[in-house]
Amino acid sequence: MASNSAVVDILNDLILINNDRIEGYKKASDETDGSDTDLRSLYSNLADHSRNINSELTSEVTALGGEPATGTMVSGKLYRTWMDVKSAFSNDGRKTSLENSEFGEDAAQKAYETALQSDELTADLRILITRQKAILKDGHDTIKRLRDSAQAAH
Template identity: 35%
Template sequence: MNNEKTVSTLNDLLNITNDRIEGFSKVEDKVWENHSGLKTDYDQMVSQSREMKSDLIRMINEHGGDADNTTSTAGALHRAWIDVKNTFSGDKSESTLENVVFGEKAAIDAYQDALDSEDLDPECARTISDHLHHLKSSYAKFEILEESRS
């Protein structure tokens, strides 16, 4: 197992996780006026993201790497787009929920790609697989809401 590839893959996931945390900060409180039942799930997603971040930093350090504790360029562009879109959107809560679903799907894809790459040792793969399970669970909750609006 190549430590450089492992560290690089884990740093990519750290960037994605930081994107999630930053994206969650964009969710406006008004969303919960219309979707109060999701507030607990959302709070759990934020808490899990922070735990995932800690796990990733720990694994990077264990593999002799330096954690790139930043966000991705794609994530920054997406958050900028959310800001622009919300400026012109009539229903910010629905637009925000669409962005949560989009962001969770992107995170799922990145985590799955990391597992498929085989750049992770078995211990890291187990942790990333567990993270992926949490991502899919949160995605499913918000996707059901998104589909019910269609």
């Protein structure tokens, strides 16, 4: 087991990816057609999941003597810009929104997989991160199922 700073770095990466989810779902909700109330509600719930997760992660970082990360990842900012460009050229907002959301969910799953590969985590942190990954995976699977339905409808 290594230093607290290595663990803080891992946890802060997860905070940043969850911040990306929050910002991404805010953007997706804002750009979702008003008739797609189910998507707006889903996006709000998924952002809330990340807020709750970040509360847990922030507590752990603080307990380790670290400074919790703020802001988002550069890759997340670039991705949101790409979402803007892609949306501008799409004539199926629902399908595009779900495709973009799935891409973000895939990134979150990869970040959690990377964190869980680390030997730096305590058993308790590994349990916490595994539980959080499962929560995010449920969101991923919901997005994927809706995306598949949207594709089948066209």
